[in-house]
Amino acid sequence: MTSRTTLIIGGTSGVGLAAARQLAAAGETVHVASRDAAKVATITDTAPELVAHQVDGNDAAAVAGLVAGLAPLDALVITLAGSEGAGALADLDLTALRRAFEAKFWPTLTVLQAALPHLAERASITLVGAVSAHAAMPGTAGIGALNAAVEALVRPLAVELAPRRVNAVSPGLIDTPWWSGMPEQARAEWFSSAAKGLPVGHVSSADEIAEAVVLASTNTSMTGAVLNIDGGARLVQF
Template identity: 60%
Template sequence: MSQRTALVVGGTSGIGLATARLLQARGATVHITGRGKERLDALADTDPGLVGHRADAGNPEEMSALAEAIGGVDWLVLAAAGSEGPGPVADLDLTMLRRAFEAKFWPHITTIQAVLPHLAPDGSITLLSAITARAGMPGTAGIAALNGAVEAMVRPLAAELAPIRVNAVSPGLVDTPWWSGLPEDAKRAYFAQMADVLPVRHVASAQEIAEVVALTATNPNLTGAVFETDGGARLVPLG
């Protein structure tokens, strides 16, 4: 099989970066995007095998130019995410929620449209959702709607774009920079509390989720599905 090309949008940290590293280790040429120059510059030193691009996934002109420059993509992974969205519905900041949709949902649509003309006929699109779309945790109605909107695209896109495959991965609690807003002591205490509740008895690493993302991206028999990798969080009360 000839060498494959992957594009990981939001590939400069967390699950996106772990996925990019995994696909690159398996022999793919991997392009990553991010909006921050400092992070891309740092990765040029630590991960010279990854091809970094400074691009805004919500900007159709930038993403179209990037896809044109790459020339052809086999596996598109959309790991763009934001840090906003949670909150009790009674006082949920709707301006903040709109920003959350702008940071995650619209970049998914923009990037799919931009890359689609350059996607291989036997290629794949993998979206990143989250457990909030499938659980009933108090204080997550806004972010649940956001991740639910991402998941709702999977089946119609899989039917519309076939034989291109479309899937999503739905993680639960994952130790990534998404939690960087919490003081380190508070984060450790919360993770320990959650580990006692989760059936797998630990909080997932980005690498664990990346293994599922890589599987959905590369396995030629998977399409139209949302793969839950939440450590059993959906089986226990978390609220």
């Protein structure tokens, strides 16, 4: 792999951090960004191979300033997540779902627009959606619509922004800090139960999903693709 400069928005934990470490190990200069100052400080202390920045994806001016300093940027990865938006339609909290869009969809679009003038001519853009965009799981209509909105950006932008490449990764259940709000024993029991229902028989690790992010970011013939790396979750009912 030739030396490239990559920026990962949401790259201080979970899949984003795993992808950052894999890309850095391959020789890339990798910048990671988060709006969480504590996470940025942790990266500075524990992952010196990465360059960490504090920035809010909803702040277009701040994003543009960051990317301008890295220009021309060879690769942009946007992996954002929220914890709201799930629930049966009859009881769905629409205010919470709006917050979920503010946490994932709108900053994704804001980052894309703000970064665009500073991307290299053949830069790659990789988004991260989720299996809820494809599966028929009760209680996921709201969050599924959110992730479908993110993934729906891929195909039109792959044509509109060519020769830049635009792809997405659509993961399923992943063992990441996203689940840290659940008691450890309850999480272990849920993962064990879920794994039995997955065709692959296990819950994905952040590294497994990150491998797909790296592929999408670096394969120069891939564009307009959404990679389903979900352990087969979209094929079954939990």
